[in-house]
Amino acid sequence: MKKSIGGGLLGLLAAAMLCAGCTADEKSDTQELRVGVLFYNQDDMFISAMRQELDECFRKTEKQEECRITVSFFDSMGNQLTQNEQIKQFIERDYDVLCVNLVDRTDAAAIIDEGKKADIPLVFFNREPVSADLARWDKVYYVGADAAEGGRQQGEIFLEYYKKHKDVMDKNGDGLIQYVLLEGEPGHQDAAIRTESCIKTIKEGGVEMRRLAGANANWRFNQGKEKMEGWLAEFGDGIEAVISNNDAMALGALEALDEPEWADLQIQVLGLDGIEEAQAAIKEGRMIGTVLNDAKGQAEAIVQLAADLGRDETPRAISHMENRVVRVPYDILTQ
Ligand code: BGC
Numbered sequence: 524m525k526k527s528i529g530g531g532l533l534g535l536l537a538a539a540m541l542c543a544g545c546t547a548d549e550k551s552d553t554q555e556l557r558v559g560v561l562f563y564n565q566d567d568m569f570i571s572a573m574r575q576e577l578d579e580c581f582r583k584t585e586k587q588e589e590c591r592i593t594v595s596f597f598d599s600m601g602n603q604l605t606q607n608e609q610i611k612q613f614i615e616r617d618y619d620v621l622c623v624n625l626v627d628r629t630d631a632a633a634i635i636d637e638g639k640k641a642d643i644p645l646v647f648f649n650r651e652p653v654s655a656d657l658a659r660w661d662k663v664y665y666v667g668a669d670a671a672e673g674g675r676q677q678g679e680i681f682l683e684y685y686k687k688h689k690d691v692m693d694k695n696g697d698g699l700i701q702y703v704l705l706e707g708e709p710g711h712q713d714a715a716i717r718t719e720s721c722i723k724t725i726k727e728g729g730v731e732m733r734r735l736a737g738a739n740a741n742w743r744f745n746q747g748k749e750k751m752e753g754w755l756a757e758f759g760d761g762i763e764a765v766i767s768n769n770d771a772m773a774l775g776a777l778e779a780l781d782e783p784e785w786a787d788l789q790i791q792v793l794g795l796d797g798i799e800e801a802q803a804a805i806k807e808g809r810m811i812g813t814v815l816n817d818a819k820g821q822a823e824a825i826v827q828l829a830a831d832l833g834r835d836e837t838p839r840a841i842s843h844m845e846n847r848v849v850r851v852p853y854d855i856l857t858q
Contacts, residue, residue, distance in 0.1 A: 555591045556620075556833045559613040561606055563626045563650060565598040567742055568771040569796050569816065570624065573649065576822035577622075584826050590834070603627045610634055614641045620833035622646045622825055628712065631656040635663055644832035648825050651712045657847065662832060666824045666849045667712075673795055673814050673853045674717035677766070678724025680812035680855055681793055685730055692791055694763055700730060703754045704737030705747050705767040705776060714739070717768050717795065735762060740772045747775025755785055762790050770794035770801035770813055777809055797856050805858055812857035820851040 560577060562570050574596065585592040595613075599606035603626040613621055614637055621638065623645055625631055631652035636659065638645045644662035651667050685692050685700070693700060707714035718737075725732055735758050740746035747767065754762060767773035773794030780790060794801050797815035804810040824841050828849075831838040843850050 554589070554834070555593060556830065557616075557618045558592060558594045558620050558622065558829050558833060559597065559610075559618045560594060560622045561597045561599055561609055561624060563599055563606070563624045564601045568744065568798055568800070569742070569769060569818065570649070572796075572798050573624075573818045573822060576818045577825065580819075580822045580826040584830055588830065590830070592830070599624075599626050601626060603630050607634065610637065614638070614643055617641070618643060620644045620646065620829045622648060622829055624648055625650040625652065628652055628710070632659065635659045638662070646825050646828045646832065648821060661847070664828050664832070664838070664847045664849070666821050666828070666851070668816055668821070668853055669850045670713045670716035671720040673713065673816065674720030674722075675724045676814040676853050676855050677717065677721040677793055677795055677812075678728065680814070680857055681721070681725050681764070681766070682728040682730065683857070684791065684811045685725075685728075691789060692763055694760070694789060698731060699733045700725075700763050701733050701735050701758075701761055702764040702766055703735050703751070703758070703762055705750060705765065705772040706737060706739045707768040707772075708741045709739050711742075714768050718766070721766060740775070742769050742771055744771045744775040744778075747772030748779045749775075751776035751779035755779060755782075755788075759785075760788055762788075765790060765792045767792070767794050769816075770796040770798045773810060773813070774800055774804065777804060797854075802856065805856065808858070812855065815854040815856050817851045817854065821849075824849045824851060 562574060565571055565574060581592050581594050597609045599609060606626050610621060621643060625647060628650040635645060635656055639660040646664045646666060648666040651665055657663055657665060704718060706718055722732060736754050738750045740750050765776045773792050776792055792810045794810060794813040795816060797813050801810060801813045805812060827841060828838050841849055
C-alpha cells in the first residue's frame, strides 16, 4: 500500500469518487487501496455498462476483503491527450493501481513507461495494447475478449437463423444474402477481426453472401442510424440483413427501420455485446441475436487484478488468463 492521498479531491475533469463501504473512521484500522479507472468515452453504450459492473464489483470486493477501496472514475472523452494528463495526475498522487481503457490502443508505451517508473501497475481493458507494449513491464495486464471468436459466434447465429428461416431471410430467392455492414472504429481490435470472422463463418457454413455496402459507424447508435438511413434510401428492400460489430450500431439501424416508410421491410439485424437494449430487441423479435461481450466477467477480472496488484501481491489465478492477458469468453444470445 502506498502513502495515502494528501487531502482534497483530484483537481481534474469530472471525477466520480466511489468510496465503497464504510467511512474512514469506521474502518480506520484497515488498509486503503486507491484505484484510478479511466474510460475512453462514457458515451459509449458498452463502456457505460462496464462502468456499472466495475462499480458493483469494487463494492463487492471491498466487502469480501479486509480492505477499504477508493475508486476514482474518469472519462477521457475520446481524447488520448486528456487521458495522458489524467494518468499523469494519478501517478503524481501515487495511486496504487490504474485501470485503463485506452483512447488509442497504439498509444500505451509512454503510459506503461510512466507506470513502471512510479511502480504503479496497470490493468488495461477493452482496447487492447499491442503485444510489444504489453511486454514492456511485467506489472501490465489486459482484460478483454477474443475478437475472432465473437465474430465466429455471430456467424453461427446467422447460420442457425438462415437454416430455420431461409425464405424469410433470402427475400428475393436468389440464393445469396445481400447485406450491409456496420463496422466499429478503424484500428480497434474488435472491428475488422469480428467482421472477417463472422463473414468467414457464414460462408464456410455454405451461405453465399453479397455485401451491398459497409461503413465505420465508430460503435455509435447515431452513426449506425445515419448509415442505415442512407442505405435504405439507396437499396430499400434489396437489403436482407444488417451485420453490426456491436449492439449500439445495430440498435441505431433498428431505429432507422422504425420509420413508417420502411415498416413493411423484412431485414434481419445481428449485433454483438448483449447490452440490455439489444436483449429487449431480441425478445421483441426485432433482432435475430447478439453475442454476449461479458461486461460482468471482464469487470470481475479487472477488479481482482487491481486488488492484488494494488496490494503488491502476485495476482491470484484467473480463468482464461495467458501471458497476463485475460480473454473472457463470449456467449450466444438468441430468442
Ligand atoms: C464493444 C463495443 C464498444 C467498444 C469500445 C467493443 O468491445 O463491443 O460496443 O463500443 O468495445 O471500445
